[in-house]
Amino acid sequence: MDDSGSPEGRSLPPRALLAAIVDSSFDGVISKTLDGIITSWNAGAERIFGFTPDEAIGRQITMLVPPERLNEEGWILERLRAGERVVNFGTVRVRKDGRRIDVAVTSSPVCNLLGEIVGASKIVRDVSDARAAASALAQSEARLAAIVDSAMDGIITVDALGRIVVFNDAAAAMLLCPSEQAIGGTLDRFLPVRHRQHHASWMTGFGRSGTTSRAMGRPGQIDACRADGTEFPAEASISHVEVNGEQLYTVILRDVSELRGAQTARRALEAQLREAQKMEAIGTLAGGIAHDVNNALGAILGNAALAKEDLPAGHAACKSIEQIDVAAQRARAVVRQILAFSRRQAQELVVQPLAPILIEGIALFRSTLPTIVRLQSCPPSDDLLVRADANQIHQVLLNFCTNAWHALRGSSGQITVGAERVNLDRSEAFALGGLEPGAHAHLWVTDDGCGMDEQTRARIFDPFFTTKPRGEGTGLGLSVVHSIVQTHAGAIVVKSEPGLGATFSVYLPEPAEVARPEAAAAAEGEVKGEGRCVAYVDDDEVLLLMVERLLTRRGFQVLCFSDPDELLDRLCEKPSEADVVISDFNMPKMTGIELARKIAQMTPNLPVVVSSGYISDEMREDARLAGISALLEKEDVLEKLVPVLSRVLAAANVETIQVERRD
Structure with missing residues (x-):
């Protein structure tokens, strides 16, 4: 001592x-x-x-x-x-x-x-x-x-x-x-x-x-x-x-500093786990409801379009039908938002010009915008390309524009949407989150609304964070945008101050230019059936009747089946009657992919298109292995069914000619 x-x-x-x-x-x-x-x-x-x-x-x-x-x-x-x-x-x-x-x-x-x-x-x-x-x-x-x-x-x-x-x-x-x-x-x-x-x-x-x-x-x-x-x-x-x-x-x-730190880290991990479980639950729910909801949306959009074609110009019911179409488009956008947010929506990244995507997105948003709000567009040059999923870029634009509209708080104002090519040097690319330096597509949406303070800007991409009153916002929109931009290998920047509006910018890397084959362009422009026979099978009677009317008006012959076994029996009797088969994916007796495998055993050269209310990456892989020619989302039947059939039939004709020459 x-x-x-x-x-x-x-x-x-x-x-x-x-x-x-x-x-x-x-x-x-x-x-x-x-x-x-x-x-x-x-x-x-x-x-x-x-x-x-x-x-x-x-x-x-x-x-x-x-x-x-x-x-x-x-x-x-x-x-x-x-x-x-x-x-x-x-x-x-x-x-x-x-x-x-x-x-x-x-x-x-x-x-x-x-x-x-x-x-x-x-x-x-x-x-x-x-x-x-x-x-x-x-x-x-x-x-x-x-x-x-x-x-x-x-x-x-x-x-x-x-x-x-x-x-x-x-x-x-x-x-x-x-x-x-x-x-x-x-x-x-x-x-x-x-x-x-x-x-x-x-x-x-x-x-x-x-x-x-x-x-x-x-x-x-x-x-x-x-x-x-x-x-x-x-x-x-x-x-x-x-x-x-x-x-x-x-x-x-x-x-116990280390113990306290470990406990804090554990609580943070538990919070992350709960958030991940919540996102997984949303993804499971989204995948579960997407098929049925998209079936209904496809029928609503298709029948609304057919009804509008049946009515003379200026008919009193045309405005009501247009509102039905607008409401269905909004519902489709909500389903896509949930799927994108939960990372359950399959992506189709394709090298394509940005200008048409921008123009289509602006047109879709303009139809919902009050007349007191001015919408100005600055589209890029036609040679500005991006590797992107067009539907998801539409979602980015619609979310940005909708937030800009809400920032105006019911008053008049201006929203500007534009895009341009920018060349980022190394320091600029690093400041944007580690992008590669070089050419990028810069897409922006600017408003002169209420703006945001620093605290709000820091949280706008958080899931379920919203500044809107209860019942007017889910807090998913900008989280969806952030998820989409990340999966496109891009970056997002927000500049805003209270009372000075806001600018949302997205930077997407510009790929090397890819020439578009003339044959493919011609096939996409083909919209007439010219008497070719389509066998369509779906257990949903509403969609069955709608697709039959749609294809008949486009010049196709249509064979409709509500039971896949009935289609197989017909093909067994007349194997060359149909030029192409369209099948629903989710049916009581078998899936569309299982049906395609059976058709391939009976008539190997008969192309098959499968439609579904929800297309996952796993489904795409199974479809590829089964030799299915194309997958089609149900809610896109009205816009994409005939172009898809044209491409599939054109490819089938080329393949048939090649086989005959080899023989």
């Missing part, structure tokens, strides 16, 4: 002082021989395990070890014989009543004055109820000093005046204060300033309470302060003992 300790501390025999400290410890302190025979047993050990010293001393330490963990004791003894410590070893031990408890054990070799290892000490902490304590027990002054000095937790003892009389090496390292500077000083220097005024009265009250030991804080956690002023969370236990009429208080301190 340092001579700078208090007069009261020096008046105590060192052995009595250390023995009192050990016996009053809140933790179990046990010493044993190198053969595992218990040689001392403190009150803390009795509290934890239920054995009295008479029942424990002289017995093997293995009486506390479950049978399946006996190998641990041998391993610990080998480490101790080698002069090594076993620090904070988490394990399970058995009480006298047979109950198993979780404990943290620190074992250290004990040496005599000659430096010979003559035994071992254990500090046992019961962590089942989150109590924190540490101490040591030994039979001689050298052993007691070794236990205190070898402890990994800080052990600090103060007298009744609050002056430190014991300050072990672990406390010195933890609190960044050498023992010689700490002993004789006050304990409250290691407490945050805000707690110091209450510390003295708390210690006095604890001494008068008659309690000999207590965990501090809840549950045993406090804020401690290092000598350099930095604070850290700690687990602490305090014990009180009277030795030769002197009141002594021993605090055992453990730094």
